[in-house]
Amino acid sequence: MNERVVIAPVRKTVRVKAPIAHAFEVFTSGLTRWWPHDHGVGKKPIQKVLMEPRLGGRWLEIAEDGTETSVATITLWEPPHRLVMLWQINAQWKPDAAMKSEVDVRFSADGPDATRVELLHHKFETMGAEAGASMRKDVDGGWPGLIERFVQEAERSKS
Amino acid sequence: MAYGSALAVLADPTRRQVFERLRAGPRPVNVLAAGLPVSRPAVSQHLKALKDAGLVDERSEGVRRIYSLRREGLMELREWLDGFWTDALEAFKLEAEKSHKASRSE
Numbered sequence: 001m002n003e004r005v006v007i008a009p010v011r012k013t014v015r016v017k018a019p020i021a022h023a024f025e026v027f028t029s030g031l032t033r034w035w036p037h038d039h040g041v042g043k044k045p046i047q048k049v050l051m052e053p054r055l056g057g058r059w060l061e062i063a064e065d066g067t068e069t070s071v072a073t074i075t076l077w078e079p080p081h082r083l084v085m086l087w088q089i090n091a092q093w094k095p096d097a098a099m100k101s102e103v104d105v106r107f108s109a110d111g112p113d114a115t116r117v118e119l120l121h122h123k124f125e126t127m128g129a130e131a132g133a134s135m136r137k138d139v140d141g142g143w144p145g146l147i148e149r150f151v152q153e154a155e156r157s158k159s
Numbered sequence: 160m161a162y163g164s165a166l167a168v169l170a171d172p173t174r175r176q177v178f179e180r181l182r183a184g185p186r187p188v189n190v191l192a193a194g195l196p197v198s199r200p201a202v203s204q205h206l207k208a209l210k211d212a213g214l215v216d217e218r219s220e221g222v223r224r225i226y227s228l229r230r231e232g233l234m235e236l237r238e239w240l241d242g243f244w245t246d247a248l249e250a251f252k253l254e255a256e257k258s259h260k261a262s263r264s265e
């Protein structure tokens with residue numbers, strides 16, 4: 001029995017007509033050049049988005065009023081093949097250990113001049129992990145895995 | 160947008176607790192508040208936030224108000240995330256290709 005909030009992983013693939021090193025470089029160091037600035041989860045307008053390109057580096061959003069917010073932390077750094085980030089999907093930009101999902105981005109060469117980029121955003125089940133063992137009893141008696149089944153079904157019908 | 164706020168709303172540990180309690184089935188406020196370290200009005204506030212974010216439904220039963228989970232809310236959140244990354248990767252592709260082309264023609 002899983003008492004947590006379960007949301008199916010998001011998987012995305014995109015093929016880029018550029019070599020792998022270039023694609024990786026643009027994705028990471030060049031983040032602010034492409035990240036949709038109206039596309040933050042938060043409400044403040046984004047002025048700049050930076051990624052510190054190294055293990056332990058942060059994904060930083062800088063708002064128009066100068067406020068710096070750490071959105072994610074790099075936990076695996078294998079240029080130009082892969083990076084993994086702990087992603088804080090709290091829209092109020094409050095760091096919250098319980099809210100960290102994981103964004104895993106893999107780059108693979110598709111010929112000398114193209115790159116396949118696969119993005120996986122998962123581990124949403126960390127949301128709600130804090131509810132604790134006292135909740136388990138309540139939940140066990142009530143709603144056995146309905147959300148899980150619902151999400152799985154939606155996922156199946158989508159693909 | 161309800162989905163961005165759904166993420167924000169679930170970030171609060173107490174709210175998450177209220178949300179998870181609702182997974183056992185529809186409940187009135189007093190039942191939800193029992194055993195939680197916050198006051199009943201505070202729980203009502205959390206329920207309102209969850210409702211505004213589309214994660215919880217509310218209905219009247221006589222004088223009581225009964226709260227229940229809105230399953231579609233989680234699906235909407237999932238779909239929002241899906242679209243979020245689609246847009247972001249599309250923007251990334253454009254920039255990577257544009258800058259690659261530019262560097263080749265230099």
